[in-house]
Amino acid sequence: MAKNYHDDKNGIVGESIIIEIGESKFVRSKYYRIHKFEGVWTLDLVERSPERKILLFPIGKRNKTALKPLLKKQVLTNTTIYSDC
Template identity: 40%
Template structure:
């Protein structure tokens, strides 16, 4: 049995109608034009005439699959269907499904961190530290395989916190994250590792 995705198609059709379509190059209005079943946006200013697909800079741009199918895969996944079941219902490859779901996770994480509000504030203490999460390789010695996580936690009743996986623990990386997620007038508590040496140059106290 094939999955009928009328709801997804209707949703995308309505979304297309509501989009305010402008040229990303010059800002002029753009017109829609179908080219081999791909909806293109073409700038109406004769001196520009820049072209792009309707779904540029969205998750749909990454795949040759019909955007309706991409949306259906995501919907079925959230409804609890397994990859094998989605593959049979949608008649698309397992690798395509995995790639779609990976892209959704990536975009979700990006959106989550971009929407996070800064923690701390006037004379609020924020504790910062890093920890490695993983396990000892072959259960021998002290070498730990895993990922480093940088944590920032308010010393308040609410205990607001931000935790981020980091590829490296350089002073530049940690200070960048602190500036992004902690208010400048906060008081920073750390273990005084040399990576935090420049923290006092930016924050209220350290």
């Protein structure tokens, strides 16, 4: 069953965890507008474990200075990170 994010504020924890990171854009479709996609970019963290914990964080900018502090806060230093970048 899905758990509320605010109930678990520990982030990705554990020894030698492998996570996948990516970016997604959630948009609201507006059929009367052509080629304009307004939405929110998120940083996605997925834990490769039996629990498959998923964390989504809205981000304003998709650059190193915006993403690095968030990753440092949520991910342990000995974690292996897989990315499609």
